Amino acid sequence: MEVVQLLVSGLANGCVYGLIALGFVLIYKATEQVNFAQGDFMMLGAFVCLGLTNAHYMGLPFWIAAPLAIAIMAVLGYLLDFFVLRHLFGQSQTAVVILTIALGFVIRFVAGVIWSHEPQTLESPLAIGDFNIGGVVLGMADIAVIVVTVLLTYFLYQFFQRTKLGLAMQAASQNQMAAYFMGIPVKRVQGMIWGLSGAVAAVAGILFASKGAIDPNAGLLGIKAFAAAVIGGFGSLPGALMGGLIVGVIEPFASRYFPAGYSQIAPYTLLLFVLVFRPHGLFSQVRIKKV
Amino acid sequence: MRINFKTSYEHDIRLFPDWWSFFVYATLIVIAVALPWLMDDFFLGEVTNVLIWAIAGLGLMLLTGQTGQASLGHAAFLALGCYSCIIFMEQGWPFLIAFPAAGILTGVVGTIIAIPAIRLHGIYLAIATIALSILADDIIVLMEPITDGVSGKFAPMINIFGIEIERWTTPDRFYWLVLAVTILCTLAYRNLLRSPLGRAFAAVRDSEVSATAMGVHIARTKAAAFGISCAITGLAGALMGFYAGAFNNETFSIVISITLLMMIVIGGLGSIHGAFFGAVVVAFLPQFLSMTKDLIGGSSVAIPGLETGVFGMILILFILFEPMGIYGRWMKIRIWFELFPFARKDMFKRQKSYLKTERLR
Numbered sequence: 001m002e003v004v005q006l007l008v009s010g011l012a013n014g015c016v017y018g019l020i021a022l023g024f025v026l027i028y029k030a031t032e033q034v035n036f037a038q039g040d041f042m043m044l045g046a047f048v049c050l051g052l053t054n055a056h057y058m059g060l061p062f063w064i065a066a067p068l069a070i071a072i073m074a075v076l077g078y079l080l081d082f083f084v085l086r087h088l089f090g091q092s093q094t095a096v097v098i099l100t101i102a103l104g105f106v107i108r109f110v111a112g113v114i115w116s117h118e119p120q121t122l123e124s125p126l127a128i129g130d131f132n133i134g135g136v137v138l139g140m141a142d143i144a145v146i147v148v149t150v151l152l153t154y155f156l157y158q159f160f161q162r163t164k165l166g167l168a169m170q171a172a173s174q175n176q177m178a179a180y181f182m183g184i185p186v187k188r189v190q191g192m193i194w195g196l197s198g199a200v201a202a203v204a205g206i207l208f209a210s211k212g213a214i215d216p217n218a219g220l221l222g223i224k225a226f227a228a229a230v231i232g233g234f235g236s237l238p239g240a241l242m243g244g245l246i247v248g249v250i251e252p253f254a255s256r257y258f259p260a261g262y263s264q265i266a267p268y269t270l271l272l273f274v275l276v277f278r279p280h281g282l283f284s285q286v287r288i289k290k291v
Numbered sequence: 292m293r294i295n296f297k298t299s300y301e302h303d304i305r306l307f308p309d310w311w312s313f314f315v316y317a318t319l320i321v322i323a324v325a326l327p328w329l330m331d332d333f334f335l336g337e338v339t340n341v342l343i344w345a346i347a348g349l350g351l352m353l354l355t356g357q358t359g360q361a362s363l364g365h366a367a368f369l370a371l372g373c374y375s376c377i378i379f380m381e382q383g384w385p386f387l388i389a390f391p392a393a394g395i396l397t398g399v400v401g402t403i404i405a406i407p408a409i410r411l412h413g414i415y416l417a418i419a420t421i422a423l424s425i426l427a428d429d430i431i432v433l434m435e436p437i438t439d440g441v442s443g444k445f446a447p448m449i450n451i452f453g454i455e456i457e458r459w460t461t462p463d464r465f466y467w468l469v470l471a472v473t474i475l476c477t478l479a480y481r482n483l484l485r486s487p488l489g490r491a492f493a494a495v496r497d498s499e500v501s502a503t504a505m506g507v508h509i510a511r512t513k514a515a516a517f518g519i520s521c522a523i524t525g526l527a528g529a530l531m532g533f534y535a536g537a538f539n540n541e542t543f544s545i546v547i548s549i550t551l552l553m554m555i556v557i558g559g560l561g562s563i564h565g566a567f568f569g570a571v572v573v574a575f576l577p578q579f580l581s582m583t584k585d586l587i588g589g590s591s592v593a594i595p596g597l598e599t600g601v602f603g604m605i606l607i608l609f610i611l612f613e614p615m616g617i618y619g620r621w622m623k624i625r626i627w628f629e630l631f632p633f634a635r636k637d638m639f640k641r642q643k644s645y646l647k648t649e650r651l652r
Contacts, residue, residue: 098556
C-alpha cells in the first residue's frame with residue numbers, strides 16, 4: 001500500500017514537472033530555442049491567478065480568474081517574443097539561453113516586488129481536501145493535475161500532428177529558410193508558440209499553486225522540469241510528460257529508500273546518465289536524414 | 292589615425308602589436324602594483340574581489356568565448372579548486388605547492404568530465420553542466436568527513452617563505468598575491484591564443500566542420516579547452532576561498548555559475564578584456580546599488596532579488612543592443628577614432644544565419 005501511495009503522490013508531482021517541461025518542449029519544437037525562464041513563467045502564471053482570485057487582492061471567482069490568468073500569460077508570452085526575442089532572430093542559441101536566464105531573474109524580482117516573498121496559497125476550489133481510496137490518500141488537486149496534464153499533452157500532440165498551424169510550427173523549426181519559401185510567416189509563428197507556452201505555464205502554475213503554497217522562488221522548480229524534459233527527449237511532447245513522471249516518481253521513492261542526502265541527487269544523476277548514454281533523451285527524435 | 296603595418300608572421304602574433312600598447316599595459320601594471328598605497332583597505336578588498344572574479348571569468352572565457360562551449364557549471368570547479376587547495380594545506384602542504392596542485396587537480400577532473408560531455412553540444416552541454424553544478428552542492432555535503440559538509444571550512448593563513456598573507460590582517464599582501472596570479476593567468480591565456488592549440492579552439496568555435504577539414508581533432512581540442520578552463524577556474528576558486536575566509540556547500544551555488552556566464556557576456560565574449568570588464572560590473576554592482584539607494588533616499592531595508600534583477604536587466608539590454616559586450620562597444624569607439632573620417636556604420640554588422648534543426652541530421 002505504501003508503494004502505491006508513493007507512486008500516486010509521485011505521479012501528481014511528476015505531472016507538474018511534465019507540464020512545465022511541456023512549455024520547454026513547445027518552444028524548442030517550434031523555434032529550436034530553449035526558454036530557461038519557463039519555471040519563472042509558471043511562477044508568474046500562478047501569481048497572476050492568485051492576484052486575481054484571492055480575497056486579499058482582487059477577489060474574483062476562481063473560474064473567471066483562471067482563464068483570465070491563462071489569457072494574460074499568453075499575451076505576455078507573445079509580447080515577450082515581439083519585443084525581446086524577435087530581435088535575436090538569426091543569432092546563436094546560446095544567446096537565447098543566456099537571455100532567458102536573465103529574464104528569469106527579472107521575473108523573479110518583479111514578482112517579489114508585487115506579491116512579496118512570503119509564501120502564499122491560492123484560494124482554489126481544487127484544494128478541497130483528500131480522498132481516501134482503499135488506504136491511499138489522494139488530494140482533489142492531485143487528481144486535477146493528473147487529468148489536466150494528460151488531456152493537455154494529448155491535445156497539444158494532436159495540434160502538432162494534425163493542424164496546419166502545428167505543422168507550420170514544426171516546419172519553422174526544422175529549416176527556417178525553407179519554411180519562409182513555403183510561405184510560413186516564421187516570426188509570427190514563433191510569437192504564437194511563445195504565447196502558447198505562456199498559457200501552458202499558467203496552467204502549470206495554477207495547478208501547482210492549488211497543491212500548496214507558492215513564493216517567487218518556486219520558479220527554480222523549472223530546473224527539475226528541465227531535467228524531466230531532457231530525460232524524456234527534448235522535442236517530444238509525450239516524452240516531456242514521461243520524463244516528468246519519471247522524475248516525479250523517482251523522488252518520493254529515493255527519499256523513502258535511499259539514505260538521506262542521496263535522495264535529492266537522484267533526478268540529476270539520472271539526467272547525467274541519460275545525457276551520457278542516450279544524449280537525445282529516451283524518446284529521441286534525432287534521425288539521420290536519408291538521401 | 293594609426294597604421295598597423297605587418298611585415299612578417301612574427302610581427303602578426305607578437306604579444307603587443309606596437310610600442311604604444313606595450314606602454315599602456317606597462318603603465319596599467321605599475322598602477323596596479325602601487326594600488327595599496329593609493330587606496331584604503333575597503334576599496335583594496337573590492338579590487339581584489341574584481342581580480343578574483345576576473346580570473347574565474349578568464350577560465351570560463353577560454354571555454355565559452357574561445358571554444359564556443361557554454362558551461363553553466365563552473366561553480367562546481369570553483370568549489371573543487373577551493374576545497375582541494377585548502378584540504379591540501381590542511382595536510383601540511385605549503386601554499387606554493389597546494390595552490391598549483393589544486394589547479395592541476397581541477398583541470399584533470401575537468402578533462403575527465405569533458406570526455407562524455409564533448410559528445411553533447413549547444414543546449415545539451417549547458418544542461419549537463421547545470422546538473423553538475425547542482426550535484427556539486429550535494430556531493431560536498433555527502434563527503435562530509437573530508438569537506439565538513441554544511442558547517443563548512445575556514446581558510447588557513449597563507450605562508451610563502453615566511454611571509455604571512457591573510458585577507459583581513461594583511462589586505463595589501465593578499466592583493467599582491469591575487470594580482471600576481473591574475474597577471475600570470477592573463478599571460479598564459481594570451482600566449483595560449485598565439486599557439487596552435489589556441490587557434491584550434493577558435494576554429495572549433497567558428498565551425499566544427501571546417502575545423503575537422505583543417506585537421507583539428509574536435510574531441511581532443513574540446514577536452515583540452517575544458518581542462519585548461521577548469522584549471523584556471525580552480526585557481527580562482529581557491530583564491531575565492533581565501534577571500535571569503537569561510538565557505539561551505541552553499542558558497543559555490545548554481546547562481547555563481549550563472550553569474551559567471553552572464554559576467555563574461557556583459558564583458559564581451561571572446562576577449563581577455565571582457566573578463567575584466569565583466570568582473571568590474573559583477574563586483575561593483577552591489578555597492579553601486581546600495582549607493583544609489585542612499586542617494587534617492589530609499590529605506591535601508593534590503594530588497595531581496597534586487598541585485599540579480601538589475602543584473603538580469605543589464606544583461607538583457609546588452610544582448611539586445613550590444614551583443615559583443617562592453618569590450619565590443621569599446622572597440623567600436625576606438626576604431627571610430629582610429630579611422631577617424633573613414634569609419635562606416637556597417638563595419639560591425641553581424642552575419643545572421645537561418646536556423647536548422649539539430650534533430651534531423
